[in-house]
Amino acid sequence: MAIRAIFFDAAGTLIKPSRRVGESYALVAEKYGIEVSPTTISERFRLSFDMAPPLAFPGATAAAIAALERDWWRQLVWGIFEPWRPFERFDDFFAELFEYFARAESWALYPEVPETLSALKARGLIVDVISNFDSRLVKILEGLGADHWFDEIFISSRVGHAKPSRQIFEAALNKHGLAPDNAVHVGDSETNDLRGAANAGIRGILIDRSGDNEESHPARVSTLKGVLGFLDSSI
Numbered sequence: 001m002a003i004r005a006i007f008f009d010a011a012g013t014l015i016k017p018s019r020r021v022g023e024s025y026a027l028v029a030e031k032y033g034i035e036v037s038p039t040t041i042s043e044r045f046r047l048s049f050d051m052a053p054p055l056a057f058p059g060a061t062a063a064a065i066a067a068l069e070r071d072w073w074r075q076l077v078w079g080i081f082e083p084w085r086p087f088e089r090f091d092d093f094f095a096e097l098f099e100y101f102a103r104a105e106s107w108a109l110y111p112e113v114p115e116t117l118s119a120l121k122a123r124g125l126i127v128d129v130i131s132n133f134d135s136r137l138v139k140i141l142e143g144l145g146a147d148h149w150f151d152e153i154f155i156s157s158r159v160g161h162a163k164p165s166r167q168i169f170e171a172a173l174n175k176h177g178l179a180p181d182n183a184v185h186v187g188d189s190e191t192n193d194l195r196g197a198a199n200a201g202i203r204g205i206l207i208d209r210s211g212d213n214e215e216s217h218p219a220r221v222s223t224l225k226g227v228l229g230f231l232d233s234s235i
Contacts (some may be wrong), residue, residue, distance in 0.1 A: 001124045003231060005126035005178055006199055007169070007197075009187030017048035021045055024100065025080070027050075031092040034084050044080045052076050054162035055132050062158075069157050074099060102136040103216050104143020116224040117149040128172050130185065132156040132163050132188075132192060134193065151176070163189075164196030173200070186227055205230055 008014055017024065024040030029036055052075075057068045074094055074187045081087055100106055120127050129150055131137055134157045141147045152175055156162035159171050173183060180201030187193025190213055197204035205227060206220045 003125070003173070003182060003184055005128065005176060006120055006227065006231075007128045007130045007172055007182040007183055007185040008165075008184075008188065009193050009203070009207075010129050010131035010137055011142075012188040013110075013186060013193075014113055014129070014146070014174050015109055015140065017101075018108050019108050024106070025077075025097065028097050028100065029081070029084075029093060031096070032087075032089040034081070034087060034093070036081075036084060041080065048076055048079050053102055053132060054165070056156045056160050056165075056168075058160040058217035060160070065157055068137060069136075070098060072157075073134070081201065102139065104140050107140050107144060109146060110224065112224045114225060117146070119228055121149060125178055127177075128176075129153045129155075130163065130168055130172055137199040140190065163187075163192035164199055166196070169197060169200035169202055173202075184227075184231070186224070187220075 020042060022038035022040070022045065025041045025045070026036050045137040047146070052072075055069070055072055057065060060068055075116075077097065078090065078095055081090070088092070117127060125175070127150055129137070129141070129152075131156050136153060137152055137155055138147070141150070141153065144233060152172065154168055154172050156168055159168045161167035163169075171183065172178075173180065182204060182221060184203050184207045185193060185197035186207055187197075188209075190206065194204040194206055207222075207224060208220050209222055211222060219230065221230065
């Protein structure tokens with residue numbers, strides 16, 4: 001069947017932090033009397049994020065989601081800073097950190113994003129975001145001038161299901177009346193993106209800018225512009 005839609009992950013695929021996560025955490029923490037190594041914080045962030053429950057709240061009302069999102073992140077960050085407790089001004093620190101990552105200037109588009117997404121839209125394709133993020137993502141994409149490329153933005157916290165659950169992918173398919181063969185999903189996580197897409201019967205493409213997975217994944221691109229070549233070879 002013809003490919004009619006391209007779904008993209010957000011962080012690590014379309015956007016990246018303007019500076020390393022560990023560096024941002026350390027700089028803000030220092031303002032509140034906590035000195036930490038950016039490298040150590042980066043390592044603890046990865047471990048904590050991988051062990052955290054899904055950023056999704058099945059059955060939650062729309063009015064409750066913002067508070068649930070904030071509490072999810074507060075619990076994550078509280079765990080990251082466990083070795084530095086007591087952290088007497090933790091709530092003030094967390095409020096500043098949460099607001100920092102809500103600002104568009106704290107993020108950047110990967111350089112090839114505008115050219116790639118413009119080319120996909122010129123082909124008449126549906127372009128969506130499917131992300132395990134929270135509601136801040138919408139304003140971030142708007143602030144980066146990227147929102148006009150997307151037909152829909154599916155965020156796990158709003159959908160109620162997080163990748164690799166098939167339901168978040170099925171939400172996108174159902175929105176557009178598509179069969180799984182009509183879509184391709186692009187992301188940087190083997191588990192959340194490739195396995196998640198496969199769970200919904202969708203072909204996945206791994207964005208692997210580092211080249212670490214060159215041998216293991218035939219559907220692999222080192223830059224998002226490679227998605228265009230993948231589509232041409234699939235026709």
